Amino acid sequence: MTPRGLIFDKDGTLFDFHATWGGWSRGLIEAEADGDAMRAQAIAAALGYDLDAGRFAADSLVIASTAGEIADAMLPHLPGQDRAALIARMNARAAEAPQVPAVPLAPLFADLAARGLALGLVTNDSEAPARAHLGEAGVAAAFGFVAGADSGFGAKPAPGQLLACARAMRLAPGDCAMIGDSLHDLHAARAAGMIAIGVLTGMAPRAALEPHADIVLPDIGALSGWLDARNITKA
Incomplete structure (x- = not known):
């Protein structure tokens, strides 16, 4: 296992999932419920989010789903709402969500680049919020390829995004590692x-x-130590 390229998930991987998306989910639910407490509880249940505890269920839909899938779970509780408009509101809110890095990102990605590794990012989030989050974290330039669920390559757990990333990095799939926090x-x-x-x-x-x-x-x-053990060192 000696990769030449690393492909990262975003939420729960670059950024701590609960610390980042707990507040976002509450804000989204409350905004879309528009003051209706029963509707808010119904939306929260559909998304696997406990409003009272402020916690996600282990199988929460929010964890690895696309914006479209999340919207589809919400729409039965939002009669008369337009799907495309709901997704647009979700993406706008997501782009502004404060991200909490899982580790200090800038020094890590400087280290990985110094080892000569190609870097990409694929997420089931939409591409525009993903790029906004990378920019806010100061690591957008580290990635030679970024794809979201709306970028035209499909969404995880299908392999389309990953294969597109490998092609863009001019690497065989077997020369790449995917790093993520979910089964997807x-x-x-x-x-x-x-x-x-x-x-x-x-x-x-x-x-x-x-x-x-x-x-x-x-x-x-911990990737740095894992790479050191495989003699993938700085040039």
Whole structure:
């Protein structure tokens, strides 16, 4: 397992999932419920979010789904709402969500680039919010390829985004590793023929990830040591 390219998930991987999206989900639910407490509870239940505790369920739809899938779960509780308009509101709110990095990102990605590794990012978030989040974190320039669920390559757990990233980096899929916090990420890696690396900064526990991963790390900061052990050192 010696990759030449690393492909990252975003939410729960670059950014701590609950710290970033807990407040966003509450704000979205309350805004769309428009003061109707029963409607807010119904939307929250559909998304797997506990409004009272402010916590996601382990199988929350928000964890690995696309904006369209989340909207589809909300729409039965929002009669008369337009799907495209709801997704647009979600994307606008997502682009402004304060991101909480899982580890200090700038030094990590400087280290990875110095090792000569090609870097990409694929997310089930939409592309515009993803690029906004990378820019706010100061690491947008680190990635040679960025794709969201609306970028034309499909969404995880299908492998389309990952394969498009490998092509853009001019690497064979087997020369790439996918790093993510969810089973969607690991299943996409397997389907693409890539190394599958799980991290524990999302909602999935180690026991859920390990059967589907080549290795599970505590967070992406541990990649440096993992690469050192494989003699992928700085040029």
